[in-house]
Amino acid sequence: MTGNVFIISAASGTGKTTLVSRLVQHHSDIRVSISHTTRQPRVGEVNGKHYHFVNQETFVRLVGEGAFLEHAQVFGNYYGTSIQAVRDMCAQGFDVILEIDVQGAAQVRQSLPESVSIFILPPTLDELEQRLRERQTDSDDVIQIRLNEARQEIEQAYLFDYVVINQDLNAAEADLWHIFKANRLNQNRQKTNIEKVLQNL
Numbered sequence: 001m002t003g004n005v006f007i008i009s010a011a012s013g014t015g016k017t018t019l020v021s022r023l024v025q026h027h028s029d030i031r032v033s034i035s036h037t038t039r040q041p042r043v044g045e046v047n048g049k050h051y052h053f054v055n056q057e058t059f060v061r062l063v064g065e066g067a068f069l070e071h072a073q074v075f076g077n078y079y080g081t082s083i084q085a086v087r088d089m090c091a092q093g094f095d096v097i098l099e100i101d102v103q104g105a106a107q108v109r110q111s112l113p114e115s116v117s118i119f120i121l122p123p124t125l126d127e128l129e130q131r132l133r134e135r136q137t138d139s140d141d142v143i144q145i146r147l148n149e150a151r152q153e154i155e156q157a158y159l160f161d162y163v164v165i166n167q168d169l170n171a172a173e174a175d176l177w178h179i180f181k182a183n184r185l186n187q188n189r190q191k192t193n194i195e196k197v198l199q200n201l
């Protein structure tokens with residue numbers, strides 16, 4: 001059976017990346033799509049592992065070549081998901097996670113209606129603010145900007161198929177895994193298996 005595409009979005013500070021990396025660590029049949037971005041690498045980020053870091057000229061060329069399943073500008077940088085990489089991983093039977101923003105999620109929902117979309121919520125906005133402060137990477141002004149952006153993103157949560165609240169990492173990871181599992185057991189996706197059983201009846 002070929003794999004399916006799972007969109008995972010969340011406001012920054014919700015713990016989406018931690019959740020996704022735990023899920024991938026624990027389930028070898030799930031992969032994460034590595035996006036292209038024009039953003040500068042952060043300390044510790046590796047080209048080809050966290051992102052494909054490209055310059056604006058290359059990004060624009062790839063857009064022109066139709067290389068992206070979706071692409072968007074987020075916090076002033078461009079991000080895009082390679083169609084070919086996602087197609088290859090699905091063909092090999094992997095479920096593929098697209099860790100993308102709400103604009104990208106809207107595009108993928110349109111072009112790949114069979115994809116499954118999941119929005120991760122923080123328990124409360126106060127908790128999100130506290131998590132952003134604990135990171136100690138942003139000034140007060142930047143935290144206020146991020147919280148406003150978070151509010152706008154969270155308003156779009158109702159457009160997603162599933163919503164997972166990240167109050168407790170283990171519980172949220174289990175919720176995510178159940179969504180993947182249920183999707184694999186979905187009747188439409190199991191057609192080949194059902195046909196095989198019917199042939200032997």
Ligand code: 5GP
Pocket residue numbers: 010012035036039070071072074075079080081099100101102103104105
């Ligand atoms: P960061 O630069 O902090 O890694 O990511 C910033 C935002 O861009 C996050 O919300 C992340 O999910 C989103 N993002 C990362 N890759 C992509 C992508 O390929 N497409 C879109 N639309 N958003 C992305």
